[in-house]
Amino acid sequence: MQLHHIIESIQSTSIPILDTEICAKSYVPIDLSTSNTELKNLDITRPEVCQRYIDTVLLRTNGKVAFGGYLEHRNLYSDKSNFGSSGDAVRNIHLGIDFWCEAGTKVLVPLEGKVHSFQNNVAIGDYGPTIILEHTYNRISFYSLYGHLSVESLNGLFKGKVFRQGDFLATLGTVDINVNYAPHLHFQIIRDIQDKTGDYPGVCTSNTLEFYSQNCPNPNLLLKLKT
Numbered sequence: 001m002q003l004h005h006i007i008e009s010i011q012s013t014s015i016p017i018l019d020t021e022i023c024a025k026s027y028v029p030i031d032l033s034t035s036n037t038e039l040k041n042l043d044i045t046r047p048e049v050c051q052r053y054i055d056t057v058l059l060r061t062n063g064k065v066a067f068g069g070y071l072e073h074r075n076l077y078s079d080k081s082n083f084g085s086s087g088d089a090v091r092n093i094h095l096g097i098d099f100w101c102e103a104g105t106k107v108l109v110p111l112e113g114k115v116h117s118f119q120n121n122v123a124i125g126d127y128g129p130t131i132i133l134e135h136t137y138n139r140i141s142f143y144s145l146y147g148h149l150s151v152e153s154l155n156g157l158f159k160g161k162v163f164r165q166g167d168f169l170a171t172l173g174t175v176d177i178n179v180n181y182a183p184h185l186h187f188q189i190i191r192d193i194q195d196k197t198g199d200y201p202g203v204c205t206s207n208t209l210e211f212y213s214q215n216c217p218n219p220n221l222l223l224k225l226k227t
């Protein structure tokens with residue numbers, strides 16, 4: 001059975017991944033793709049510019065969390081040296097879902113699992129504090145990655161620590177910690193972790209998209225947020 005089908009079949013209703021005080025109708029979609037004409041004259045690689053655009057979207061939709069971005073082509077990484085800069089080798093296709101909301105917002109565990117690894121990925125444009133959980137469902141193992149967390153989120157973790165669905169996992173980091181983005185959660189599902197620990201690519205190039213889109217299915221198949 002394909003991971004896409006497995007994660008889709010786990011629960012028929014939506015699964016909260018942030019503080020349950022935030023109601024479902026406060027989650028609003030956001031388009032940060034290169035095709036969004038509203039971004040044409042905005043340099044969203046600057047966290048304060050990106051935040052202003054997020055705030056504009058939240059204000060006009062009466063939302064609290066702007067989310068989206070799976071397989072979105074973005075201009076968000078062009079200033080970061082670790083994303084490449086030559087032709088097809090540019091990594092600009094996003095492999096997770098981002099939840100843009102206030103630093104300090106609680107992150108909840110969407111699905112029972114245990115800690116696979118965690119690490120503070122401190123390079124500019126990386127994830128900052130990151131947690132990876134391992135899940136087993138129908139005898140298939142897969143992973144979920146939580147990036148751009150606060151430093152405190154890594155306290156008390158150890159490999160194998162078990163979390164139940166709905167448990168408090170972490171809080172979102174500030175711009176200086178997360179590393180240089182408007183505050184958000186990067187949430188990604190991974191089939192084959194490829195021996196990586198505490199880190200896994202969250203953005204890919206067009207010539208590796210086929211592999212990564214299979215290995216990292218749309219997290220909303222699990223979460224079932226209305227888009």
Ligand SMILES: [Zn+2]
Nearest residue numbers: 096097098186
């Ligand atoms: Zn992301």
